[in-house]
Amino acid sequence: MTCAVLCFSPAISAPFRHERGTSLKDNRRKPHSPPKQSSPLTKPEVITVTATNHAPATSHPAGQTTYSSDRSNFGNQVGQSVADMVVTIPGVSFTQGNGPRDTVVSVRGSGDRQSYGLKNLQVLEDGFPMTQPDGTARADLIDPHAYQGVDVFEGPASTLYGNYAINGAINFRTRKGTDMHGLELGSDFGSFGMFNNYATLGLGNQRYDLMVFASDVRGNGFIANSRYNTSTENVRLRVNLTSSDRLILKFVNNVTDASLPVRLSLNQYSANPYQNGCYNTSNSRAGCASVNLLVNGRYGSKVAMSPEAAGLGRFDRRTVTGLRWEHDFNKQTTWRNQFTYDQRHVDQPTSPTSFVGPYNSYNVSSDVTNHARIGATSLDTFGGLSFDYLDYGYQTYNIMPLGGATRGAMSSASYGHQSNIGARFQEDWHFAPGWHAVVGLGGTYSDIGATETLYGYSASGMNSQYVTANRFYFNLAPEGALIYDPSEHWTFHTRVGTAYGTPSSSNFFITPQGQYGNNTQLKSQTSVGVDLGADWRPTATTHLQVTGFYEFYNNELVNQSAGVNAVGAYTFNAPASQHRGIVLGADWAPLPHTLPGGRISLSYTYDNQVYTNYTEVLSNSTASKRFSRSGKYIPGVIPNFLNARFLYDQPSGPLEGVGGYAEVTWRDAYWLDNANRLKAPGYALLNLEMHYDPPARMGWAHRLHWYFEVQNVTNQTYVSGATNISDQLQANGQEATAATLMNSTGSIYAGSPRAYFGGVRIKL
Template identity: 80%
Template sequence: MLTLVRSIVLAMLCFVSFTVLLNIEADASTYSFDQKNKTKNNQQKKTVYTEQIVVTALSRSSALTRPAGQTTYSSDRRDFANQIGQSVADMVVTIPGVSFTQGNGPRDTVVSVRGSGDRQSYGLKNLQVLEDGFPMIQPDGTARADLIDPHAYQGVDVFEGPASTLYGNYAINGAINFRTRKGADIHGLELGSDFGSFGMFNNYATLGFGNRHYDLMIFGSDVRGNGFIANSRYNTSTENVRLRVTLTSSDRLILKFVNNVTDAFLPARVSLNQYRANPYQQGCANASSAIVSCASVNLLVNGRYGAKIAMSPEAAGLGRFDRRTVIGLRWEHDFNSHTIWRNQFTYDQRHIDQPTSPTAYVGPYNSYNVSSDITNHGQLAGRALETFAGVNFDYLDFGSQTYNIMPLGGATRGAMSSESYGHQWNLGARFQEDWHFAPDWHIVAGLGGTYSDIGATETLYGYSATAITQRAITANRFYFNLAPEGALIYTPSKDWTLHTRVGTAYGTPSSSNLFITPQGEYGNNTQLKSQTSFGIDLGADWHPSSAISIQATGFYEFYKNELVSQSAGVNTVGSYTFNAPASEHRGVVLGGEWKPLPKMLPGGRVKLSYTYDNQIYTNYTEVLSNSTFSRSFSRKGHYIPGVIPNFLNARFLYDQPDGLLEGLGGYAEVTWRDSYWLDNANRLKAPGYALLNLEIHYDPPTRFGWAHRLHWYFEVQNVANQIYIAGATNISDKLQSDGQQAGAATLMDSTGSIYAGAPRAYFGGVRIRF
């Protein structure tokens, strides 16, 4: 609650200060007229999906936030503003090509574009992540969704497919840009509360004002809950600020500030057998854990060496206690009506304290990002030509330590087991041309490249009754990658847009990948190479009427040295990463919106999002070992584990546009995920599931006076109360004593993989505007 009060006071002080400083007098009548026009225009929008964006005049949006030729889908505020909005999953669930799983913490959603993050245990991987055009990803490719409270956002745009030409390192599957709300659209103060099952309570406030001279949005929230799995209670606070100031007719400053504190206790990931026997880990708090259905961690009794004891995550005190602060400033300058120049600086500090396993991982990660780009709208042979060129440099400096956890509760630290110090920097340049060479055609061509430097030293400590040993492992790796691209867009009529694109991408290993061995222990894994991809998109956007909108894209992508991670078990320090020499990803992404009875039921519509994703190894040989010997197994033709092959979301929505019940609405939603493999040998699958969610909301019409400022909603999630898997990481195959690979019956006992999803839950909320 103190965080919420602090956010409101900060908002008011900032607004008063900036108003006095700038001496801005907004024309109330003009503002009201502008707002009515904006409202009218918003009501006339027919779809939230966007395939290709054609720029015909000078735009103040960067090519990075409106990439020409890239397959693009979007979600707007009307898709998530009327519901609970617990995490980024609520923002992206309706976007074709995007899926998500549960990460390590209540809001640590693993967002995946065309399977980019399906094999990860946390965060947003193999993607570039932006917010209002500012990078929310550090130079080592780490981005996490803890920062995101959906109440602060206007929408999200997802740019799908290989995208390193514009976005550089780690844009192996594309990029995401989150857009916060504009102060002018808020025009006042909004206070809200969400509450519901498992002790969840979220207080939030949004303050916003703006006109042609400035735009200010300040948001603050504090959310807490007990969780539905043992040892999953949490408290997360977030502050988000965006300020745009027009200095002159040709100069603008944009200030960005995000701060997040995550205080979350963390259950351990379980095996498939443990999940089936006890999905929510009930009755395990005091298990010292001889109980087979309970997850446990093995802790050194003296914190240094020798005997170990099994303890539940709750008794051990496992959790994540992290802080993230991002500050960015962008200067935009118009040289003339055709050319705009942008210069941007971002500081990003991530400080982690993560006793998530038998060891606690602690340390600061400070990063700096500088970029400059220029966009020109000119002509070539009498036809419109947009030219974009930019350079960027980012630097990460980190120092981290790991400590053995002792069985004293509260994640008590014992002796240091390792320490790591190092850096990573990326220097890149990018160039793109977008030429409308004929009335219905335009062609896009570009080239980008990045030079990366990763240097780190890890010191491993060993303890015995008589001695302390040290072993140093050094990594000093250099990578240079290029990414060309080309696209062709054809718009034969206002109803059709056809497009094809050839894109390339790359992603270097991060320092954390270089120091965990196949056994899941700290050690030498410094031989990793960059992963690269070459992909082809072919798609169409069809709008035959105001009642129907359909977008479909097929993709085929070829990977070299794909970086794949898998867990070696819950009692290890982390997931092991390896290079698969060759693999292929192919699939179809489909999105649609339909108003089935526009005259009889003008407020009714159906939204559909479907993704088919087929990923296989075409060249990879895995070596498995037991206590006496090793054997090699070809994985050629095997499905890449962790990838959900079919993902479907369908919503049936209704909002009453007029009459006595004007403002009343709701939806029924079905989400279906197919089963998927958990191991490279394709011996064990995570079962699929289908969930039903129901929601009802009410926005009183303007004729109700002050009551018009009040909004409320109520929803039921997982109506059928299904037990399902919300997140499962890959597991390692095993070699038996007879030289054969272990079957499903053995792999079902592999820990460190599964989090159960929430049982039936009830949520409600209110929001009031002043």
């Protein structure tokens, strides 16, 4: 479901199964659990047993609430962003970030308070870390055409995933060469000038497996100044050196060249959601956003310009290279050693300043997995060490009103590093038939050092100010879980997990006013969470999963915008907060005999997050006042998120291979400010998709795949992304009302109007 995004149109790798299949959503079962009845609606979990152990431990942390989505859920559609891959996964929501594919993916609200990327999560791809040591991961790298599936591990997960796994982890799985055996070429095209050409090569046998993917997508976007061109290359190569040694090579490269509109106030959004007719700010059209630029690029008078006239955008490159060696000491014990190099180079004139610089990170990890027998019981042991390091140096420049994001004088420069040294340990003991218990402990020592130089200009010359941050953090994360499989129809699990996330260096240098300066007092955020869930398969055509969670946070890191002319979002610690909710997934074939191709899929998340101890200080030109936020909802968190799909695929007869679905996605309204005075409106969208996969009897036509879809069928205007805004203290000493806050800029992106997409894919 991509109409909710702008169509401009980790430090630790946890144990995983080397070769695995996926069920539709939930893979909570372990290799030693009683086998479940496979559903004809979904692919059964596949575990290949060979003479040597090529499967180090389990595919995810034992006992943790886990959902998966495979290619059958997103492979038949346009696949513009990661939103298409995760929309059917319970517990996951998304909003629009800063760019065409920069979707903000949230697990239990992890990124709902962010304006970009995947925050408070550890993100991996084929087991390689895609989160840099400062906690930054972005979805620009992800073209869904390259992937077989995605696994989401929900809840506090720092025991195995280390720093920033405060709400869990996500592992994206690329396609296997042995599943393809050939070359696939495809094209997608549709509304707002969107065109994506892509190719996937897959080769393999018992000795090696190779997948090579490349794509180039471009479009005009549906908002003024949202043209884009993104290219992506993705390679995975596995080579079996011997019967007990394997090498896995990973390479990802992404280049994003995107014009970028600025976020609106709620009033601007209501007047002109797509920012039409706003190139010339002198026309005074309602709802037009602008940025205030220094005329001489240094000091003095400013002039307002539209984002398009100013030339705002993002011009970023990201390259990730990784190598893993797996060695089997024997059938029971596997040793893995992994190295990843990740370079992120940004050039982002997205506000009155342009942000430029490289981020280079290095990740090394080593772990051992052992499967042992203790009498009639089994014990899985996992232990590992990791080290990652990030060094960076960036500069910011004032933008001049000359068009093309022309740089003026340097406004700040920052140089620094962050390193994380981690260790983790987990025991999974199957102590009785149908029962197993899990205990684990992980810890990370983090070192963050950075300096920032602030430059000020006047007619008499230049002055400079220095801000230094040198912080050290040590965090521990124990966990425990109990899993019970009383029959092939039921699985129950309960878990107590813990997590932590340190601030990143960028959080230290933006003040509550949204300007560069000193914010170095930030603490680590920590959480303790309890999950209680059940998995029920009463029949071969019915699958229901539900998990309740309750999480207690200390010093939660929360971001909020200071307006469109600020240089960035301000970060603060909320001393105490609580997150509680329910995650539900259902899959049902109501008429398996009379309508065997019909199916209903449902995912729902209820997420209630509140401050339990936080006092906010608001100031005006003459005074400051303190306001208790205890009992207030944490802004930015979507309380209800639902996706329902009604699917049909013709299994036989003359129309075999014809299929499609009708999809409804509902997102509830949510608060935008700490005082709970202003809400972003919710929405409900209808999407339709049809596709045709000719059956094998059609000969050469069997190699083709066609699809057509309509997004936002009812052509609703809706908010696809909204960042938190700051409350205000008025001159009378009272907090600003909703009517005033509706003029706070830097928050709202509109979602796509009705859009049409089609595509064709051929296998050679």
